[in-house]
Amino acid sequence: MRIALLVTHIRAEEKLILAAFNKRDISPDIILDRELNFDITCGAQQLAPSGIAWREYDLVFERCVSTSRGMYALAILNSWGLRAFNTYETAATCSDKLRTSIAFMKRGIPQPHTRVAFTPESAMQAIEDVKYPAVLKPVTGSWGRLLARVHNRDSAEAILEHRQTLGDYNHHTYYVQEYVDKPGRDIRAFVVGNRTIAAIYRESNHWITNTARGGLATNCPVTDELDDICARAADAVGGGILAVDLLEDARGNFVVNEINHTMEFRNSSQPTGVDIAQEVIDFVIGQIGVVA
Amino acid sequence: MASKDERDQQCKRQQEGEEDPHPLSMGLIALDEEIEHAPAHTAGFLLCGSASGECAMTNQMPICPVCDGVVYIPSDAMENELVSCAECGTELEIMCLAPIELELAPEVEEDWGE
Ligand SMILES: Nc1ncnc2c1ncn2[C@@H]1O[C@H](COP(=O)(O)OP(=O)(O)OP(=O)(O)O)[C@@H](O)[C@H]1O
Numbered sequence: 305m306r307i308a309l310l311v312t313h314i315r316a317e318e319k320l321i322l323a324a325f326n327k328r329d330i331s332p333d334i335i336l337d338r339e340l341n342f343d344i345t346c347g348a349q350q351l352a353p354s355g356i357a358w359r360e361y362d363l364v365f366e367r368c369v370s371t372s373r374g375m376y377a378l379a380i381l382n383s384w385g386l387r388a389f390n391t392y393e394t395a396a397t398c399s400d401k402l403r404t405s406i407a408f409m410k411r412g413i414p415q416p417h418t419r420v421a422f423t424p425e426s427a428m429q430a431i432e433d434v435k436y437p438a439v440l441k442p443v444t445g446s447w448g449r450l451l452a453r454v455h456n457r458d459s460a461e462a463i464l465e466h467r468q469t470l471g472d473y474n475h476h477t478y479y480v481q482e483y484v485d486k487p488g489r490d491i492r493a494f495v496v497g498n499r500t501i502a503a504i505y506r507e508s509n510h511w512i513t514n515t516a517r518g519g520l521a522t523n524c525p526v527t528d529e530l531d532d533i534c535a536r537a538a539d540a541v542g543g544g545i546l547a548v549d550l551l552e553d554a555r556g557n558f559v560v561n562e563i564n565h566t567m568e569f570r571n572s573s574q575p576t577g578v579d580i581a582q583e584v585i586d587f588v589i590g591q592i593g594v595v596a
Numbered sequence: 597m598a599s600k601d602e603r604d605q606q607c608k609r610q611q612e613g614e615e616d617p618h619p620l621s622m623g624l625i626a627l628d629e630e631i632e633h634a635p636a637h638t639a640g641f642l643l644c645g646s647a648s649g650e651c652a653m654t655n656q657m658p659i660c661p662v663c664d665g666v667v668y669i670p671s672d673a674m675e676n677e678l679v680s681c682a683e684c685g686t687e688l689e690i691m692c693l694a695p696i697e698l699e700l701a702p703e704v705e706e707d708w709g710e
């Protein structure tokens with residue numbers, strides 16, 4: 305069995321993944337995204353940076369921290385008929401919060417009230433429509449960067465002017481959400497295939513609760529209700545190996561915030577007692593041979 | 597700085613060369629056991645070139661390119677793994693394992709993440 309692990313560099317997660325492959329007597333070829341140089345029209349018989357033709361790989365596992373590199377690599381590899389995780393379709397949807405919201409809407413997945421506008425003036429109206437406090441997010445990006453919680457018109461005006469003046473066109477798509485009055489935590493659930501294998505609460509005094517920003521991870525029981533909404537949300541974006549982020553609203557109902565397709569999990573196996581890397585790798589291996 | 601090809605060649609030579617063993621496969625590993633008193637987050641990390649100057653491979657101590665401090669390298673380190681300098685916090689990438697060669701990790705770009 306020949307597997308390529310596509311990475312930007314090696315982080316804790318990639319080491320856990322490699323160890324999980326090794327446990328199944330597989331040692332993937334590590335391919336660095338910085339060394340990719342595809343000829344679009346030559347197909348999978350061309351050599352990968354590993355010196356092996358792409359078509360020799362039974363599977364490519366994409367773990368790039370660079371979202372654009374990972375996504376375009378998947379676009380090319382999938383178009384040549386190679387099996388890869390996640391698929392390009394899933395990656396393209398998850399890497400864009402607006403496309404994710406549309407995917408949720410189509411399947412009736414509960415999500416925060418969200419509006420989109422394209423100028424500072426219409427964005428101001430969108431903010432007033434969802435009411436204060438509102439949340440402004442770039443449509444692409446991660447680790448809680450450049451998120452803003454806006455409490456009044458003064459700060460809304462300032463943030464919109466800054467984004468319009470200092471940001472490139474990506475920041476001129478104004479994705480505006482109601483602030484969900486969550487209980488000092490949110491939920492990160494790990495979905496592999498159609499199963500929620502584990503979930504954590506991310507607790508913080510800050511409204512941004514990402515563990516990358518200091519949020520504390522504790523076990524969140526995977527109830528049937530949680531499993532059901534996560535599995536449906538994951539399916540709505542195309543399915544695969546996904547981290548589903550949920551919020552609990554003031555009435556205790558789940559709303560799905562977003563889905564991450566290159567999940568980080570280094571802090572989540574310990575509190576949940578689930579070997580996330582092994583679950584992921586066993587799923588990946590199990591998919592080889594399954595007709596796409 | 598060596599070009600990537602030169603570096604790869606060098607890596608290959610060093611990894612194949614029998615009389616020039618991997619620094620992580622010799623004396624340094626033993627230090628692992630000797631740092632039980634180290635805080636948990638450094639357990640399994642090599643304390644090379646400590647203040648006591650007892651490192652067996654003084655000429656191969658991994659040095660931070662920013663602050664010249666000595667960098668802890670995990671005993672299971674891999675090429676292209678990120679490590680950070682305990683002294684100045686700079687994120688570094690292990691470009692070569694034998695001998696250890698560290699470079700500044702690339703700056704986080706706007707599209708980086710999950
Ligand atoms: N509408 C909202 N109401 C309340 N909290 C929110 C809302 N949107 C986001 N948050 C909080 O902000 C944090 C980051 O949100 P989000 O996941 O949307 O951003 P991100 O940059 O994609 O983060 P990551 O990809 O690392 O999960 C989370 O802790 C989430 O709970």
Ligand SMILES: [Mg+2]
Pocket residue numbers: 445446447562563564710
């Ligand atoms: Mg995200």
Ligand SMILES: [Zn+2]
Pocket residue numbers: 660661662663664665681682683684685686
């Ligand atoms: Zn340093």
